[in-house]
Amino acid sequence: MDRRARLLITAGVVVALLVPLALDRDGFPLSTYPMYSRARGDEVTFATAQAVDAGGVTSALTLRVIGDSDDPLIVAGELRDAIRNGRAAERCEEIARRAAAWSGLSPGSVGIEVVTERHDVVAQVEGDHSTLDRTVHATCEVRS
């Protein structure tokens, strides 16, 4: 390959890398690398799913039960998208099926709730009361 071709390709690669930045559009494999780049306050809304007993007391599930993955980015991202796109009930049923087969499910659990919760994350990490708000988007039954 001659020098001019190498120069053009090198310039082309740099331009391609910078295009997402100019367009402010993330993609793959060309990206704006926006991960953890936004300013973040200490109050954050999370999407999650919890088991609930007959008295309304909730207990935690696992990444695998909630999202069928061990990756929190994938589990959180997909659950957030499901809620945003009106598929919370559908996702709730999927989670309930996995929960029914999960040996760690709290005794007395009768259902699953897909929720968004607003937390003070610093208080949450320090073990203090942190829940500021809670919205239930879907509930479904756990059939054992």
Add this chain to the structure above:
Amino acid sequence: MTEDIEEPVVPDGRRGTRPLPIVDAVAPPERLAMLRILIGTFALTYVLVRLPVFLQLGERRTGFDGVGLATLLDGPVSDGVVDVTVVVTVLAGIGFVLGWRFRTLGPVFAIGLLALGSYRGSWGQLLHFENLMVMYLLIVALSPAADTWALDARRRTQSNDASTEGSTRYGWPIALASLVLVVTYVIAGIAKLRYGGLDWVFGDTLRNHVAYAAARLDLLGGTPSPFAGLGVRLEWLWPFAAAATIVIELAAPLALLGGRIRTAWVIATWLMHLGILAFMLIGFPMPLFLVAFAPLYRIERLWTQRPSWARRSSSTQPAVAR
């Protein structure tokens, strides 16, 4: 891995022409071959470790929003297509590492991973650590990376058609990969200033990100980093860590200068990723395993200058050497 990348030289047959960085970089074929082996082994291992995740993609039917190569699709593909793509990618990856039928299997492996990464990212969450891996693979796959230390090279040697001299043919792809590396870090640094502003550095943003990562894991039933609580309490630490992060990312082009300044940047960057892993349990495997920094070094010396104990227990060349 402590030596500089070689200085650019006047390109072949063009005496008096001022050499350009990157474009006129030269290297021996062994360096590009070692990059093929390192990147290929890393990427193949990555696919194998995440095989269940990739195979599971075929079962998904809702929530598809194509990114990358998957924007060409109208919707989810059948599980058979996903299975075949995964199997072909893995098989091509073996050829990539061994340098076997490289002109075909090299691009197949790179495009296979581009396709799998695109499809996996089309369900609501991009994993940005896959980007650099795919870009490295594309560069290496389209280069003469199997001219030596490869099964293809062994066959060519038998027909007296082997190229062994260092030139831009081998140096330029490596230098291009190193350019991609530093530009991606610069873009990440710009993103923090663009989206987060000065508050990212001087405010509580980084501390809140650490708390956020831990809280998210906890609320999703995972196990947060044992260091997150301690980190959140060390309020004074985070403006320094944030400033250091921005400086490291924006200073990435210094790594192209080579020498101690490059190694200082690599160490700082590696420590940054180690800190992210320790406090947020978010691992960027390529830099953490140092593979991301491979194009910055004379990596062929990993084999040619291997320790004496390794020489005693092996032949003088890799198993796939010509």
